Amino acid sequence: MTAPAETLLPRDEPVRLIDPSGTLRDDAEYPTPDVADLLAAHAALVTGRRINEQCFALVRQGRLAVYPSSHGQEACQVAAALALADGDWMFPTYRDSVSVITRGVSPAEALVLLRGDWHGGYDPHEYRVAPQATPLATQLLHAVGRAHAATLQGEDMVVLAMCGDGATSEGDFHEALNFAAVFHLPVVFFVQNNEFAISVPLSRQTAAPSLAHKAIGYGMPGERVDGNDVAAVLAVLRSAVSRARDGGGPTLVEAHTYRMLAHTNADDDTRYRERSEVAAWVERDPLLRSRAYLREVGALDDVTEERFTADAERVAAALRDAMNAEVEPDPEDLFRFVYAERPQHLQRQWMGLQDEIRRDTEGVE
Amino acid sequence: MTAPAETLLPRDEPVRLIDPSGTLRDDAEYPTPDVADLLAAHAALVTGRRINEQCFALVRQGRLAVYPSSHGQEACQVAAALALADGDWMFPTYRDSVSVITRGVSPAEALVLLRGDWHGGYDPHEYRVAPQATPLATQLLHAVGRAHAATLQGEDMVVLAMCGDGATSEGDFHEALNFAAVFHLPVVFFVQNNEFAISVPLSRQTAAPSLAHKAIGYGMPGERVDGNDVAAVLAVLRSAVSRARDGGGPTLVEAHTYRMLAHTNADDDTRYRERSEVAAWVERDPLLRSRAYLREVGALDDVTEERFTADAERVAAALRDAMNAEVEPDPEDLFRFVYAERPQHLQRQWMGLQDEIRRDTEGVE
Amino acid sequence: MTIAELHAEAPSGTTETLTMAAALNRALSDAMLADPSVLVFGEDVGTLGGVFRVTDGLAATFGEKRCFDTPLAESGIIGTAVGMTMGGLRPVVEMQFDAFAYPAFEQIVSHVAKLANRTRGAVRVPMVIRIPFGGGIGGVEHHCDSSEAYYAHTAGLTVVCPSTPQDAYSLLRAAIEHPDPVVFLEPKKLYWSAGEVDTTHVARIGEAAIARSGTDVTLVTYGTSVGIALDAAEVAASEGRSVQVLDVRTLTPCDDETIFAAVRGTGRAVVIAEAAGFASVASELAARIGEYCFEFLAAPVRRVTGFDIPYAPPKLERFTLPDVDRVLDAIDSLNWGDE
Amino acid sequence: MTIAELHAEAPSGTTETLTMAAALNRALSDAMLADPSVLVFGEDVGTLGGVFRVTDGLAATFGEKRCFDTPLAESGIIGTAVGMTMGGLRPVVEMQFDAFAYPAFEQIVSHVAKLANRTRGAVRVPMVIRIPFGGGIGGVEHHCDSSEAYYAHTAGLTVVCPSTPQDAYSLLRAAIEHPDPVVFLEPKKLYWSAGEVDTTHVARIGEAAIARSGTDVTLVTYGTSVGIALDAAEVAASEGRSVQVLDVRTLTPCDDETIFAAVRGTGRAVVIAEAAGFASVASELAARIGEYCFEFLAAPVRRVTGFDIPYAPPKLERFTLPDVDRVLDAIDSLNWGDE
Numbered sequence A, B: 001m002t003a004p005a006e007t008l009l010p011r012d013e014p015v016r017l018i019d020p021s022g023t024l025r026d027d028a029e030y031p032t033p034d035v036a037d038l039l040a041a042h043a044a045l046v047t048g049r050r051i052n053e054q055c056f057a058l059v060r061q062g063r064l065a066v067y068p069s070s071h072g073q074e075a076c077q078v079a080a081a082l083a084l085a086d087g088d089w090m091f092p093t094y095r096d097s098v099s100v101i102t103r104g105v106s107p108a109e110a111l112v113l114l115r116g117d118w119h120g121g122y123d124p125h126e127y128r129v130a131p132q133a134t135p136l137a138t139q140l141l142h143a144v145g146r147a148h149a150a151t152l153q154g155e156d157m158v159v160l161a162m163c164g165d166g167a168t169s170e171g172d173f174h175e176a177l178n179f180a181a182v183f184h185l186p187v188v189f190f191v192q193n194n195e196f197a198i199s200v201p202l203s204r205q206t207a208a209p210s211l212a213h214k215a216i217g218y219g220m221p222g223e224r225v226d227g228n229d230v231a232a233v234l235a236v237l238r239s240a241v242s243r244a245r246d247g248g249g250p251t252l253v254e255a256h257t258y259r260m261l262a263h264t265n266a267d268d269d270t271r272y273r274e275r276s277e278v279a280a281w282v283e284r285d286p287l288l289r290s291r292a293y294l295r296e297v298g299a300l301d302d303v304t305e306e307r308f309t310a311d312a313e314r315v316a317a318a319l320r321d322a323m324n325a326e327v328e329p330d331p332e333d334l335f336r337f338v339y340a341e342r343p344q345h346l347q348r349q350w351m352g353l354q355d356e357i358r359r360d361t362e363g364v365e
Numbered sequence C, D: 001m002t003i004a005e006l007h008a009e010a011p012s013g014t015t016e017t018l019t020m021a022a023a024l025n026r027a028l029s030d031a032m033l034a035d036p037s038v039l040v041f042g043e044d045v046g047t048l049g050g051v052f053r054v055t056d057g058l059a060a061t062f063g064e065k066r067c068f069d070t071p072l073a074e075s076g077i078i079g080t081a082v083g084m085t086m087g088g089l090r091p092v093v094e095m096q097f098d099a100f101a102y103p104a105f106e107q108i109v110s111h112v113a114k115l116a117n118r119t120r121g122a123v124r125v126p127m128v129i130r131i132p133f134g135g136g137i138g139g140v141e142h143h144c145d146s147s148e149a150y151y152a153h154t155a156g157l158t159v160v161c162p163s164t165p166q167d168a169y170s171l172l173r174a175a176i177e178h179p180d181p182v183v184f185l186e187p188k189k190l191y192w193s194a195g196e197v198d199t200t201h202v203a204r205i206g207e208a209a210i211a212r213s214g215t216d217v218t219l220v221t222y223g224t225s226v227g228i229a230l231d232a233a234e235v236a237a238s239e240g241r242s243v244q245v246l247d248v249r250t251l252t253p254c255d256d257e258t259i260f261a262a263v264r265g266t267g268r269a270v271v272i273a274e275a276a277g278f279a280s281v282a283s284e285l286a287a288r289i290g291e292y293c294f295e296f297l298a299a300p301v302r303r304v305t306g307f308d309i310p311y312a313p314p315k316l317e318r319f320t321l322p323d324v325d326r327v328l329d330a331i332d333s334l335n336w337g338d339e
């Protein structure tokens, strides 16, 4: 009951540093990241977009079971990863594959879940990236718990907890923000408001002035940012991350962006939104904006662009190769990890299955 | 995304109409209820206090299984019931027995749950009072659903949804407020912030400037009121109820009060709070304040006071009689209401039990 | 118009070929036509028509007040549905996938199941919770749980699971008319299976069905596994064994009479279900049969169930799902002596 | 210091009389002493010491960082505990009463139980969820649920339930050291029961115990019902029947070997548990015994369980709880022939 209420409210308009035409607008509170950082971010954007395109294609080819694309949200994806230090943790969702890969997880490991080989493919401890969460908002609590452990143990660490606009309606969202605020934990909640939860528009998720207005109800600052402006997202996240690192507690950041494709390949978005609405967002593409700015300041020339594209191609090729490789998952894995030590009954079930497999392969009835 | 943010925020200080010395302070926004209403409210306060005392005694005598007292919170209890019209609905908690009784449920019916005869003793439809809820915050969703049904069917109805400060931390609190706001439903959420959830102080439930600051995160107005000032609680609730009735949507009202006794008789509050803290609230007693004001304006004389006391005594006596009456619950009730039609297996189980009971009573082994 | 009335009026025997998803859609739409207090809500059930299209067209036909999307919160969906029943409505809500119903568990177990009992029947909760459940569709984690045990164990709930388009139609109509809350489990894998549907056919909740007659052994099952049982019965028949298949249909309260009569008739039983076996509906069926048919049993009651593991990823699910061979193995193990 | 090390060092055989609540309290405190990564949190577990005083004194002794109260939100408690295990801590969390764990069901079923499997063992979840459960204490609604079936059905969870102060101590120590998440069910009715406790005694999770030997029939049970089984065995003995009592202790993964050996030895079994019987742990035990001991059984496996109803109000609970007479009736029904 201490913070003056006003300071916790977000601005009326999302923070924006680079406008759609690529022009910089300085902001008193959020310093524009330097050009080197924005160049690196742009490279990541190019790769991120390429990954989204590649995965989309792989689904069509039957190489991925499903792909929830972040096409159009790459500025958020990339900034989320770039705002963190190595020792920090990220808690992503199913849609955040580009964040996960930007953070360093190899595409082949990152896509194990969506390929259907296993429920997850990377070691969370190795990358400090939690498994990509499917049940909405549940991972926010894990993120808060991880931050709490860090605080209790005196670790220098910030935790980035990611979710979508739809997920803010879940009870776990509320409990997570509240725990983080009450225990004053180093967590940055990063909501990518892409205006849809599958077919359900934002107006069905909230009647609030903005999602960032929820922050004050927990006693933490809330901020809104233009989610298609990589400079702004990076600046706002960095500010929140550094406040968290300095003991300033949690922040809620809402990025305004747009889901350009259907929810996943299995979805048909023509059933619930006009093509014109989608089309209007094409010109707000985060890559166009970042490119225009970097071109304008002379930091991006044709050669560099070609290099970025080539790098992205290499990532896509590696991704393709990995997804095209025939992996034959081992059925014994079904029994290996349920418990640290395999109990009798699972061993019995595995032996039964082994027997069936043997008979099948031997062609014996 | 329409309401101007500022209008949704509560005031910095809780609304107060009568100060602890009994002096009236007019409020531009909330007209003081007229004297007749406050006199009726005072009568209800006197009865409410008497009920709390009587129930406390009945627990000691083993006549109630447990009693979560609203001692000290009677202004909230009474105002909650008096703010509603007959056709409205109330969704109370285990601590709101005085509200339930003020609304018209007979004490004997209201206390069936806490006596242990059955899980509830009154017909919710008859009084438009939901069962007193034990699982925290869960009833808020039922309240919202009831209001949604009213809106869909064009019923003229407001729903009062009650909970404590602790309950605001539950996910269901969040989902309830959000549904109510998104569907613009006629619900008044009434949080009695009595500073404790069993032993846990408010500072462990929230870091927000106030609980009422949560309202803006849903896009509904929030207000704070002095919970020991029956005039203020009534005025603020009435204002919220009439906004709801007029199609203005939901409101969150936080009343600042204090739990004067232990959580229930089973609790020992000396383990977690200083006596001096409790003592400081004695002088803020809602009955003293209401009495001082009514005395000052000449609306309450000795004769009326005696009548109120006598009325309260009658209620207490009826309560005592009802609780002292030997009720022998019928074991067949265990099987009667689980399903509308008793299934085979329950009938078999009942026949088995009947057989046991018969053998027991006949002394046959 | 209740289905009983419909039945009385309509020329019976007019059938149509529908997928299970279409049959469910028809049941919803017929129920909404018949009773203005029926309404449908949940996640993506409005404009989109549900991720499995089971609510397709309802919003357009019946309007926003009868079929709509809610904020994304399962406890909120179930909890507000409870409140709606107190207002005289009959909500039919959809949980998008099995595992996404868990956030609503508190509301389902402590309120949906218990409110009528709590109020001595003064408040009944005539709602239907539709849950697309089970695997076999190559879904990633959390999209393939067989969660029926959680509900079947909970007194006060009625748990129904159809295995044919006809039952899907008739049982959903019956569930919507039912005075008590029904958890209606829709086997995802069967959504696209087609069959004849007579919309005048009335089904009663609580009645098992003999899906195939037979004299040597009874396969007791429900949902997706009914088809497997029937296939196994076919194979067994070619080997000279007469296999009876019993489709439980209502998991709880379960139809002891029909089940016990069937198993007493054959003297052997195999219970088949896709869910993990431990403390499951299959356990209950096996335990009940073991207890009440003991003297008739020539062999132990065998269970063919999912393994006791979290549901498998797509690439491995074929190893976990009960299949014909596994059922035949179980049948073979039933002390056939020297025949 | 692990308990194995403690065991090696301490003079064994030094026992003390403790109530079960005190034994649990001792186990928590000894575990916190032994391992700085162990911490305790939940609702009212700090200053108050828990509504049953099981965490009494821990906050004072170990400080606010090792034992503290959280905001009132069960999903929050379990969900943040999951995150803490990712940070190398070993949280022991309390759900205040059985029915108040349901809001955390999603976190328990989809994360606590599955995270290790999801990550191929890279992320283990060594947490303990303590749940005071069951009835017999005159508690009002939601305070007396026997909720074990929900957890026991969930692969990935280990579910433990002690029946003596000694087991309460030793099994809680073992649960805290366990590499996997343990749902630790504390029978509320036994909190005040006293018994000898040797704090150097090591228990292993997954091992059933023969609580009383006998040759004619095996009572298979756990928690509060163990005492009822022992009492019944005593009465039966006076009538010339030798009754074995088996305390399952770990409900899942369950100790098939010990259970099957016991029942094969006596040829008769009664499963006793307070929970509603349908699709319960008792169903599983009965089904397993029926399947794996079939040839040894002289009679059907009987179950004495709670009725399939929401838990009774205080004034009626004596009618629902398994008692000695009901167990004796079940024993009597086991085809004793003409003896």
Ligand SMILES: Cc1ncc(C[n+]2csc(CCOP(=O)(O)OP(=O)(O)O)c2C)c(N)n1
Pocket (backbone or CB within 6 Å): A095, A134, A135, A136, A163, A164, A165, A166, A167, A168, A194, A196, A197, A198, A259, A263, C043, C072, C096, C100, C103
């Ligand atoms: C608890 C839960 N309920 C339902 C779902 C099904 N579901 C998957 S994604 C989704 C929409 C999520 O929308 P949002 O949070 O805005 O994220 P986005 O997909 O737009 O990135 C839904 C309903 C789920 N995964 N988890």
Ligand SMILES: Cc1ncc(C[n+]2csc(CCOP(=O)(O)OP(=O)(O)O)c2C)c(N)n1
Pocket (backbone or CB within 6 Å): B095, B134, B135, B136, B163, B164, B165, B166, B167, B168, B194, B196, B197, B198, B259, B263, D043, D072, D096, D100, D103
């Ligand atoms: C879901 C749930 N969790 C825990 C409890 C146990 N419990 C009963 S009352 C209470 C404290 C509630 O505090 P608050 O909401 O402030 O209401 P108050 O008792 O102060 O009126 C707790 C933890 C419960 N009833 N329901």
Ligand SMILES: [Mg+2]
Pocket (backbone or CB within 6 Å): A164, A165, A166, A192, A193, A194, A195, A196, A197, A198, A259
């Ligand atoms: Mg979205």
Ligand SMILES: [Mg+2]
Pocket (backbone or CB within 6 Å): B164, B165, B166, B192, B193, B194, B195, B196, B197, B198
């Ligand atoms: Mg309180």
